[in-house]
Amino acid sequence: MKKLAGALTAAAVGIGLTAGTGEAMPSGVGAATTASSKRAAKKVTVSNDFYTPILVKVAKGGNVKWIWQNASDGHNVTLHKAPRGVKKSQFRSPTQTSGTFTRKLAKPGTYKFHCTIHPLLMNMTVKVSR
Numbered sequence: 658m659k660k661l662a663g664a665l666t667a668a669a670v671g672i673g674l675t676a677g678t679g680e681a682m683p684s685g686v687g688a689a690t691t692a693s694s695k696r697a698a699k700k701v702t703v704s705n706d707f708y709t710p711i712l713v714k715v716a717k718g719g720n721v722k723w724i725w726q727n728a729s730d731g732h733n734v735t736l737h738k739a740p741r742g743v744k745k746s747q748f749r750s751p752t753q754t755s756g757t758f759t760r761k762l763a764k765p766g767t768y769k770f771h772c773t774i775h776p777l778l779m780n781m782t783v784k785v786s787r
Contacts, residue, residue: 708781740766
């Protein structure tokens, strides 16, 4: 009985640690969490039919790096809404199944991204602070 209680406690602690990492469930599966760090590029995983996390916060001039992992289907990152004056064409990755795509976000505001192949499933937001 003590072994079972210890295992359950360890599992609960493990779940708590995972929840605090900034990782989010795919859209529609659970609540999104926010990736947060002031210095390093924010990392977003591109998988089949979802981005993880779906909400990222960066400081003005911060970078976001999308990393394709376990994506057997081709996906892309396309900006569809941005602060006034931002050129959307500079924020479109190629459609790919592996690799990375990094962009610097210099203007504060809200940036909305989607995959043009799966626009209803793959959406995410980047909030850039002043």
